Amino acid sequence: LAKTTQPISMDSYEGQEVNITCSHNNIATNDYITWYQQFPSQGPRFIIQGYKTKVTNEVASLFIPADRKSSTLSLPRVSLSDTAVYYCLVGDIGGNNRKLIWGLGTSLAVNP
Amino acid sequence: DTAVSQTPKYLVTQMGNDKSIKCEQNLGHDTMYWYKQDSKKFLKIMFSYNNKELIINETVPNRFSPKSPDKAHLNLHINSLELGDSAVYFCASSPLARDRVLSEAFFGQGTRLTVV
Numbered sequence: 001l002a003k004t005t006q007p008i009s010m011d012s013y014e015g016q017e018v019n020i021t022c023s024h025n026n027i028a029t030n031d032y033i034t035w036y037q038q039f040p041s042q043g044p045r046f047i048i049q050g051y052k053t054k055v056t057n058e059v060a061s062l063f064i065p066a067d068r069k070s071s072t073l074s075l076p077r078v079s080l081s082d083t084a085v086y087y088c089l090v091g092d093i094g095g096n097n098r099k100l101i102w103g104l105g106t107s108l109a110v111n112p
Numbered sequence: 113d114t115a116v117s118q119t120p121k122y123l124v125t126q127m128g129n130d131k132s133i134k135c136e137q138n139l140g141h142d143t144m145y146w147y148k149q150d151s152k153k154f155l156k157i158m159f160s161y162n163n164k165e166l167i168i169n170e171t172v173p174n175r176f177s178p179k180s181p182d183k184a185h186l187n188l189h190i191n192s193l194e195l196g197d198s199a200v201y202f203c204a205s206s207p208l209a210r211d212r213v214l215s216e217a218f219f220g221q222g223t224r225l226t227v228v
Contacts, residue, residue, distance in 0.1 A: 034216075043116075043202050043219025044155070085153060093143065093160060098168050102155040 022088030135203030
């Protein structure tokens, strides 16, 4: 059964770069890797998505090695407002491979 | 103007009751989802509809039944509520990307269901 594993919690300080790694050893060929951010009492919010290599947008970068068995979300220069839970999601809804496997979330605390 | 809206936001009910949670999205998306988030913050997909067609139907009790009257709405009906059903339920929607590839999902604010 496909599974995603990520650290339960991480601590950082304002201005630092934070890297959160997700392990997904059984990722399928058609699976995409997506990261979401969730604040208390809110629904998850999309951060970034990738299939392989590196993806960058205005808020984060996503690094995916060639074997795709892990991925790393990189948050540059975090601020207090980045304190949240970050989820890794692996899966797809296309074709016959319809599954969405969420990690348990990494609680990131950014300190002053 | 809320993109994905769920009602009610809070729902407290007794065991054995039947309740519904409504979800509407005004984003023009083709795909909608229901998720359950338990007290440990674990997110689990329950159902997904694409243009009113059920495409994901995870192992959930038969007491849970999704209903999609049109592609902008996906309601969740729960029969014979149990204590273990207490959780936050999230509705989400996403566009149908090329080749039906998973794309960015937009989540509602959640419905906190408490069964007493």
